[in-house]
Amino acid sequence: MAISVNREGNIDGSIDLTINIATTQFFNEFWEKAIKDTNAEIFKENSQFGKSQVPAVLYELELIKRWVEINLLDSNREYMKERVENLIDCIPTAFDKDETILYIY
Numbered sequence: 001m002a003i004s005v006n007r008e009g010n011i012d013g014s015i016d017l018t019i020n021i022a023t024t025q026f027f028n029e030f031w032e033k034a035i036k037d038t039n040a041e042i043f044k045e046n047s048q049f050g051k052s053q054v055p056a057v058l059y060e061l062e063l064i065k066r067w068v069e070i071n072l073l074d075s076n077r078e079y080m081k082e083r084v085e086n087l088i089d090c091i092p093t094a095f096d097k098d099e100t101i102l103y104i105y
Contacts, residue, residue, distance in 0.1 A: 019087060019090045043060040048102065051095045054091060058092070065081060
């Protein structure tokens, strides 16, 4: 299983865009700690956010990225840093409509 940012933009409500975050195991082991330590309020599992919240989400991701650089080593650091940077790049372009909502699950 994996955790990702999802856009449920198809007419039937199914997912039409997925931005991978991590496997569930990696998310639980490292992302959850980073989210807790950085006091992220929006970017966390089972949350959702709209276009107006993107600046706050990107700020939280920057805090998480700094946490990664300080707290992780070697391949875990590189893997998570790459994922954070990908999210920072992809999230702003995921809003094809003003009313789009992104879900993290």
